[in-house]
Amino acid sequence: MAEMPVAEKAGILGETRKPSVAQMLVYELRVRDAMTQAVVTASPADSLQWIQHLMKTHRISGVPIVKNSMLVGVVSIEDIINALDQGHISDPAERWMTRELVTLRDHFSLVRAVAEFDQHGFGRFPVLNRNGELVGIITQGDVTVCLMHHLEKRAEETTAREAALLAGQTHGVEGTKSVVVRARVKAGDYDEAGKVSQRMRQILRERGIDPGIQRRAAIVAYEAETNLIIHSIGGDLSAAIAPDKVVIEAVDHGPGIEKMDLAMQEGWSTAGPLARELGFGAGMGLPNMKKCSDIFEIHSEMGAGTRLRSEIVLRKAAASPPKQENKP
Amino acid sequence: MKVERPTKLSAVIAAVKAEPLTNRAEADLAGCYISDLLSDVLAHARPGVLWLTIQTHRNVVSCATTKDIGAVLITCERKPEAEVIAEAEANNVILLSTPLSTFEAAAKLWEAGLR
Numbered sequence: 001m002a003e004m005p006v007a008e009k010a011g012i013l014g015e016t017r018k019p020s021v022a023q024m025l026v027y028e029l030r031v032r033d034a035m036t037q038a039v040v041t042a043s044p045a046d047s048l049q050w051i052q053h054l055m056k057t058h059r060i061s062g063v064p065i066v067k068n069s070m071l072v073g074v075v076s077i078e079d080i081i082n083a084l085d086q087g088h089i090s091d092p093a094e095r096w097m098t099r100e101l102v103t104l105r106d107h108f109s110l111v112r113a114v115a116e117f118d119q120h121g122f123g124r125f126p127v128l129n130r131n132g133e134l135v136g137i138i139t140q141g142d143v144t145v146c147l148m149h150h151l152e153k154r155a156e157e158t159t160a161r162e163a164a165l166l167a168g169q170t171h172g173v174e175g176t177k178s179v180v181v182r183a184r185v186k187a188g189d190y191d192e193a194g195k196v197s198q199r200m201r202q203i204l205r206e207r208g209i210d211p212g213i214q215r216r217a218a219i220v221a222y223e224a225e226t227n228l229i230i231h232s233i234g235g236d237l238s239a240a241i242a243p244d245k246v247v248i249e250a251v252d253h254g255p256g257i258e259k260m261d262l263a264m265q266e267g268w269s270t271a272g273p274l275a276r277e278l279g280f281g282a283g284m285g286l287p288n289m290k291k292c293s294d295i296f297e298i299h300s301e302m303g304a305g306t307r308l309r310s311e312i313v314l315r316k317a318a319a320s321p322p323k324q325e326n327k328p
Numbered sequence: 329m330k331v332e333r334p335t336k337l338s339a340v341i342a343a344v345k346a347e348p349l350t351n352r353a354e355a356d357l358a359g360c361y362i363s364d365l366l367s368d369v370l371a372h373a374r375p376g377v378l379w380l381t382i383q384t385h386r387n388v389v390s391c392a393t394t395k396d397i398g399a400v401l402i403t404c405e406r407k408p409e410a411e412v413i414a415e416a417e418a419n420n421v422i423l424l425s426t427p428l429s430t431f432e433a434a435a436k437l438w439e440a441g442l443r
Binding site for chain 2: 027108109111112115190191193194197198201211215218219222223226278279280281282283284285287288291
């Protein structure tokens, strides 16, 4: 009996690790992208009858009650049904509205919104801005519509890209052009560490580079950046992303690495007390960068500075087709 | 290849009475790594693991992002600043805090089956 082809097995296993476009979108999109902005509201003194009328005309199932632009409660269609049932439909909203509210903030990711819907089982959440003012309302339907809309947009973009590729207009098409990410790195600026590696990683991710290779490149860039912050008097970091490789370069103007042979050994570090307190100075940076690189070069001169260059191959076969050897 | 059974994030939270500092969905953790040295984590932690540390600086988030760490458990009741938590949220890094020491937390996690 024939066994399942190995490649197919790998494909199935690989599928569970790779997030779908929808999964990525849920993380990227914010509550403010999906919520309904024009919210119909009522004041605490309005009667439930009036709110029932609002629900009917606007075809909505919940009305936030607002006082001085702050949210104080919500009247849901369930409250209206109860009011009709128990005969208090002409009472003011404040007597029967739900006061203990679960709200979302407009900067929350949609994944958080989905989790809150799951956890609380509510049909809608009022959305507040950073100042705690009501800015919108979000329903599970809003989340779905927003996702569908963005998925459609992504699909259109992909189709356009494929069409451009087919037409041979590869120049300037995302994924085929070279991009350089660069930053000036200041000595001692621990709060800025990781900006270049993050940006570079994003581009590699968008280009569908193998996650393991992405990670190696990110480690090299991050270690190079922290090295400039910890050890140099300041320098420049760049990551040149070509279709087939990334070249990461870190150049500083001093002071230089005194004992290169020691610096390349695991566990050797000259990091100061502040750096150590923040978790740097393990003495693993340079050796690990070398391990993560396909080509690694470092030159340093005391008083002049250090120049580091790391090359990471992204795609072995696809980018550079084997040259035709025409030996005479 | 040896396939180990991953431990659920919720099981970890229960085992060390952790307080989730960021929003989190259920996740699988592929093991554990303990270190307070960032370069050591970058060099030796496997992606998808639970990382135990006492560090709270924002470089923890950068490091976790770079290495695709599954979740970060900050021990000894230490908590990062609000901006660090916000950055973790923005980068989908799960941060947890436990009152236990690193040693106590590790023992509880081992008992809970994390390997």
